[in-house]
Amino acid sequence: xxxxxxxxxxxxxxxxxxxxxxxxxxxxxxxxxxxxxxxxxxxxxxxxxxxxxxxxxxxxxxxxxxxxxxxxxxxxxxxxxxxxxxxxxxxxxxxxxxxxxxxxxxxxxxxxxxxxxxxxxxxxxxxxxxxxxxxxxxxxxxxxxxxxxxxxxxxxxxxxxxxxxxxxxxxxxxxxxxxxxxxxxxxxxxxxxxxxxxxxxxxxxxxxxxxx
Amino acid sequence: xxxxxxxxxxxxxxxxxxxxxxxxxxxxxxxxxxxxxxxxxxxxxxxxxxxxxxxxxxxxxxxxxxxxxxxxxxxxxxxxxxxxxxxxxxxxxxxxxxxxxxxxxxxxxxxxxxxxxxxxxxxxxxxxxxxxxxxxxxxxxxxxxxxxxxxxxxxxxxxxxxxxxxxxxxxxxxxxxxxxxxxxxxxxxxxxxxxxxxxxxxxxxxxxxxxx
DNA sequence: TAGATTGTTAATCGATTAACAATC
DNA sequence: TAGATTGTTAATCGATTAACAATC
Numbered sequence: 001x002x003x004x005x006x007x008x009x010x011x012x013x014x015x016x017x018x019x020x021x022x023x024x025x026x027x028x029x030x031x032x033x034x035x036x037x038x039x040x041x042x043x044x045x046x047x048x049x050x051x052x053x054x055x056x057x058x059x060x061x062x063x064x065x066x067x068x069x070x071x072x073x074x075x076x077x078x079x080x081x082x083x084x085x086x087x088x089x090x091x092x093x094x095x096x097x098x099x100x101x102x103x104x105x106x107x108x109x110x111x112x113x114x115x116x117x118x119x120x121x122x123x124x125x126x127x128x129x130x131x132x133x134x135x136x137x138x139x140x141x142x143x144x145x146x147x148x149x150x151x152x153x154x155x156x157x158x159x160x161x162x163x164x165x166x167x168x169x170x171x172x173x174x175x176x177x178x179x180x181x182x183x184x185x186x187x188x189x190x191x192x193x194x195x196x197x198x199x200x201x202x203x204x205x206x207x208x209x210x211x212x
Numbered sequence: 213x214x215x216x217x218x219x220x221x222x223x224x225x226x227x228x229x230x231x232x233x234x235x236x237x238x239x240x241x242x243x244x245x246x247x248x249x250x251x252x253x254x255x256x257x258x259x260x261x262x263x264x265x266x267x268x269x270x271x272x273x274x275x276x277x278x279x280x281x282x283x284x285x286x287x288x289x290x291x292x293x294x295x296x297x298x299x300x301x302x303x304x305x306x307x308x309x310x311x312x313x314x315x316x317x318x319x320x321x322x323x324x325x326x327x328x329x330x331x332x333x334x335x336x337x338x339x340x341x342x343x344x345x346x347x348x349x350x351x352x353x354x355x356x357x358x359x360x361x362x363x364x365x366x367x368x369x370x371x372x373x374x375x376x377x378x379x380x381x382x383x384x385x386x387x388x389x390x391x392x393x394x395x396x397x398x399x400x401x402x403x404x405x406x407x408x409x410x411x412x413x414x415x416x417x418x419x420x421x422x423x424x
Numbered sequence: 425t426a427g428a429t430t431g432t433t434a435a436t437c438g439a440t441t442a443a444c445a446a447t448c
Numbered sequence: 449t450a451g452a453t454t455g456t457t458a459a460t461c462g463a464t465t466a467a468c469a470a471t472c
Binding site for chain 1: 429431
């Protein structure tokens with residue numbers, strides 16, 4: 001077992017970009033990959049890359065760098081992207097449909113098995129091959145669909161109610177794309193994805209650039 | 213003029229959620245809103261809310277809190293969400309279409325005037341009322357469409373090429389939804405939105421909960 | 425060997441939290 | 449007035465960066 005390292009949220013968030021670079025280098029047939037190279041590619045400091053990679057438990061070779069194949073496998077395992085994650089999408093609107101269709105998630109083990117929508121007209125349809133089911137079947141289907149993860153893409157005023165229903169149905173992880181901060185028991189993992197905060201950053205950066 | 217405060221990225225990212233609470237309270241007809249109340253609602257510390265709000269230049273009243281109407285206006289102005297931001301969407305796929313259709317952005321002043329796609333079959337169509345134009349018209353239309361912001365929602369391998377073309381065409385802000393870190397001159401603001409990093413956080417949090 | 429790189433330990437930097445005077 | 453709240457200044461906490469020995 002590797003030593004327990006401090007895992008900061010920023011470090012974890014940077015891992016996917018390291019994985020991307022590592023996969024690319026792996027395809028080029030390189031055997032080793034240095035933190036220096038990764039840092040140059042992504043605009044980070046080499047020491048930061050080394051520290052971040054350390055949390056996964058990988059160990060590199062002085063002078064050579066990290067063995068690429070092992071690095072890819074280690075990051076994937078650390079992020080649990082080497083397992084299948086069966087998920088449902090709650091709210092089959094624009095965003096829900098887009099997320100189902102986003103191919104990038106398949107390399108993270110994410111597999112959408114059903115979508116739910118309160119609009120009866122959508123029930124029975126398919127979105128990118130994923131069946132849309134009526135919202136009132138939600139509670140009954142979580143178990144037989146064998147899902148523990150739900151993506152929440154409903155209007156903000158329905159977010160808390162659906163969270164409660166998802167928790168009651170046995171869902172243990174919620175990826176929340178509404179800008180409503182939902183409450184759930186500690187045993188349920190909630191990850192909030194707020195596009196507004198990104199746009200806030202963009203706007204403030206623009207002003208700073210204009211001012212100089 | 214208000215004193216210049218330190219603006220940290222985390223603070224800026226929290227402002228939209230304060231704005232949401234403030235708007236809600238405003239609709240309820242309340243005149244004042246305290247940092248304590250906002251903190252309770254969002255699960256933050258009151259001191260953090262006060263510090264964050266301070267960067268916008270707003271000043272509250274001891275005992276009462278912040279005047280709600282002024283607070284809403286001040287945050288909106290600080291984030292430039294009180295102006296119109298004309299934008300194009302480059303890549304009219306699933307994600308691009310979903311972002312055009314996302315109604316939440318209209319309250320942030322975001323207005324989509326056109327989408328561009330390399331698939332000729334899509335040109336001439338409309339997505340949620342926004343015309344789709346052929347990609348080779350990109351350079352020529354940026355000026356007459358009067359846009360300075362572009363949302364990048366193309367496959368990762370086309371991200372850098374299109375960034376270069378956008379910059380050459382006069383775009384000064386890019387909201388990048390690809391997981392490719394694009395390079396642009398310092399005068400161009402780039403905001404990277406990486407869904408993978410959110411999923412990485414979710415996965416690691418899940419393991420921590422399972423371990424206990 | 426010499427140079428490049430890892431990984432540890434220490435230093436710095438920045439963000440969050442605490443303490444408290446001012447105030448309505 | 450008393451209690452609640454703001455906003456400043458100081459303390460703490462955590463993340464990033466630096467220094468450097470170990471090593472292939």
